[in-house]
Amino acid sequence: MSKTVYTKTNTFxxxxxxxxxxxxxxxxxxxxxxxxxxxxxxxxxxxxVNDFLDDAVFSGSPDIIIGKDVKKSNSLLGQGSFxxxxxxxxxxxEEQQNIKAFAHQTISPAILISNSKQFPGSINxxxxxxxxxxxxxxxxxxxxxxxxxxxxENTILIGISxxxxxxxxxxxxxxxxxxxxxxxxxxxxxxxxxxxxxIDNVRTYVSAKTIQNLLGYTNKITNxxxxxxxxxxxxxxxxxxxxxxxxxxxxxxxxxxTIVIGNKVRDILTWSVSFALLLVAGFGIYNILNITVxxxxxxxxxxxxxxxxxxxxxxxxxxxxxxxxxxGAFFGVLLGYGMCYVISTTPLDTSDFIxxxxxxxxxxxxxxxxxxxxxxxxxxxxxYFPSRKASKVDPVTIIRGI
Amino acid sequence: xxxxxxxxxxxxxxxxxxxxxxxxxxxxxxxxLVSVFGESGSGxxxxxxxxxxxxxxxxxxxxxxxxxIKGLTATGLTDFRNKHIGFVYQFHYLLPEFNVLQxxxxxxxxLSLKSKKEIESDALSLLEEVGMKSFAKRPAYQxxxxxxxxxxxxxxxxNNPSLIVADEPTxxxxxxxxxxxxxxxxxxxxxKNKAVVIATHNSKIYHNxxxxxxxxxxxxxx
Ligand SMILES: Nc1ncnc2c1ncn2[C@@H]1O[C@H](COP(=O)(O)OP(=O)(O)O)[C@@H](O)[C@H]1O
Ligand SMILES: [Mg+2]
Numbered sequence: 097m098s099k100t101v102y103t104k105t106n107t108f109x110x111x112x113x114x115x116x117x118x119x120x121x122x123x124x125x126x127x128x129x130x131x132x133x134x135x136x137x138x139x140x141x142x143x144x145v146n147d148f149l150d151d152a153v154f155s156g157s158p159d160i161i162i163g164k165d166v167k168k169s170n171s172l173l174g175q176g177s178f179x180x181x182x183x184x185x186x187x188x189x190e191e192q193q194n195i196k197a198f199a200h201q202t203i204s205p206a207i208l209i210s211n212s213k214q215f216p217g218s219i220n221x222x223x224x225x226x227x228x229x230x231x232x233x234x235x236x237x238x239x240x241x242x243x244x245x246x247x248x249e250n251t252i253l254i255g256i257s258x259x260x261x262x263x264x265x266x267x268x269x270x271x272x273x274x275x276x277x278x279x280x281x282x283x284x285x286x287x288x289x290x291x292x293x294x295i296d297n298v299r300t301y302v303s304a305k306t307i308q309n310l311l312g313y314t315n316k317i318t319n320x321x322x323x324x325x326x327x328x329x330x331x332x333x334x335x336x337x338x339x340x341x342x343x344x345x346x347x348x349x350x351x352x353x354t355i356v357i358g359n360k361v362r363d364i365l366t367w368s369v370s371f372a373l374l375l376v377a378g379f380g381i382y383n384i385l386n387i388t389v390x391x392x393x394x395x396x397x398x399x400x401x402x403x404x405x406x407x408x409x410x411x412x413x414x415x416x417x418x419x420x421x422x423x424g425a426f427f428g429v430l431l432g433y434g435m436c437y438v439i440s441t442t443p444l445d446t447s448d449f450i451x452x453x454x455x456x457x458x459x460x461x462x463x464x465x466x467x468x469x470x471x472x473x474x475x476x477x478x479x480y481f482p483s484r485k486a487s488k489v490d491p492v493t494i495i496r497g498i
Numbered sequence: 499x500x501x502x503x504x505x506x507x508x509x510x511x512x513x514x515x516x517x518x519x520x521x522x523x524x525x526x527x528x529x530x531l532v533s534v535f536g537e538s539g540s541g542x543x544x545x546x547x548x549x550x551x552x553x554x555x556x557x558x559x560x561x562x563x564x565x566x567i568k569g570l571t572a573t574g575l576t577d578f579r580n581k582h583i584g585f586v587y588q589f590h591y592l593l594p595e596f597n598v599l600q601x602x603x604x605x606x607x608x609l610s611l612k613s614k615k616e617i618e619s620d621a622l623s624l625l626e627e628v629g630m631k632s633f634a635k636r637p638a639y640q641x642x643x644x645x646x647x648x649x650x651x652x653x654x655x656x657n658n659p660s661l662i663v664a665d666e667p668t669x670x671x672x673x674x675x676x677x678x679x680x681x682x683x684x685x686x687x688x689x690k691n692k693a694v695v696i697a698t699h700n701s702k703i704y705h706n707x708x709x710x711x712x713x714x715x716x717x718x719x720x
Contacts, residue, residue: 103610104607105604105607105608105610108607109604112595112596112600113595115595116595394591395591395593395594395595397591398591398593399593399604400576401550401552401579401585402579402580402585402604402605402608402653403576403577403579403580403581403605403608403609403657404576404580404608405572405573405576405577406572406573406576407573408608491552492547492552492553495547495552495587495591495665496543496547
């Protein structure tokens, strides 16, 4: 005949105890609130930054890059940088299950000269139809047109920061000089921004045909870019190295080491700080309840003699910490949302690394639910042991007065 | 017969195993006020804790209200106590977070056979009987010892139990209050037809009880 312990009376008794210690209960609630708020703000902000960087990197870069192994070739320029027999590589790539698409590139060092400025860098000669599958440029366009404009063969697409440095806008012309001395006048057809300086500062696209013609080698390419179906499986990289001599391969983890590490650091930071705060909050509740149980041993003994069972006592004390936890977590979620909102509207000075107007921050419902659950679970856990202790109080020993 | 105890033997293991109650047998009927009289340390409290089912670690048989106590589970025991036994302690032990009325209501709210309204009116009429109705909304800690003890008696009666166990209920009170409390307990026995057991070393109570049992070193002297 185990009676239910979730009775109005037990809840009433618990509330009475909570209100008898308003200040401590309130402080304990604030502890949970801070833990939950911190968790929500940090996880939304950190994953916001992670997602932002991932998006910029993965929508702007291939997963694997195949290039010529320049250590094994005699000259740095011209003939030496071209991939030999790439039709065989193409055939191999077409057979691979995990490859979504691949694109050929003819990349060359060049100097870009505008009316007032010049920029030495590397120019990407691309095939518009292929490159479209590598890079989602349309979404990133700030002005002008995307890859389709490269069909004119005298056009160039450049990153926003580079455009600013060269002081050009769409329709302006730029002179491009290649290492062999050949030069060509190009019209800026489009300006794009990925939001990270590693791309926006240096990236340019021209038609591969244009570069090939200037270099005097038609149909020669320097690189193959690959997009994978499953980005985390880069086995094809090893297969390529084994099968083909004189090539190098680089995957997205190699090319974006700082970002990959940054993401990890941010994850660790989020979880460790939130965990530490919830631990402190939990310990606070544990402490308060423990002291209460010790101070209230007589009352617990009396409750037991007048008919309250051990389970009733567990409930009476556990519900106190659950109430603290639920209230703290609830207001923590609200405050967390408020702070996330403020952060999302805070203007951000463009840093050396990210180019955005406001801080990137996620608003994921799941994180709010998770924060709430963490808050409540912490308090349940913290409240459990003092509650058990309370239920073990032996009324005879206490009433005897020893 | 409300209570029947047969051959109760009780041992404590601290500091070493020693016997505190020796073959105590005793039965109490409705409307009877029985006092257990004896010096301090003679085993009165120990016996009362057993009779009130708080202590089940003893040898012998105890039947209350036709229920064999040793056959009850832990929760069964709490429920049984809640329903059938009222307890009054030497130190009044009201719960200070609650007001007088709430203290009296607590056992009935646990039993939850009646609505809160009914319990409240029951509690108020009991408080009236013990002369504490005007204090109903006062916090328990504001009351004097004698007043607290009267409230404790009201609390012991709220579930209309058949047995009231009082361990030195006047031990901590002055003469006037002692008499008042004893009169109350006597009245309960008479008018409500309950069985009351009082442990005491007050000879006045000893002489004014329906029946008295004297304990010497854990042995009942008849
Ligand atoms: N928990 C205990 N452990 C060991 N001995 C105890 C314990 N409780 C009581 N006693 C001993 O049992 C005897 C009877 O005590 P008690 O029943 O409190 O007597 P009374 O109520 O008549 O003063 C005393 O000698 C006391 O020291
Ligand atoms: Mg005693």
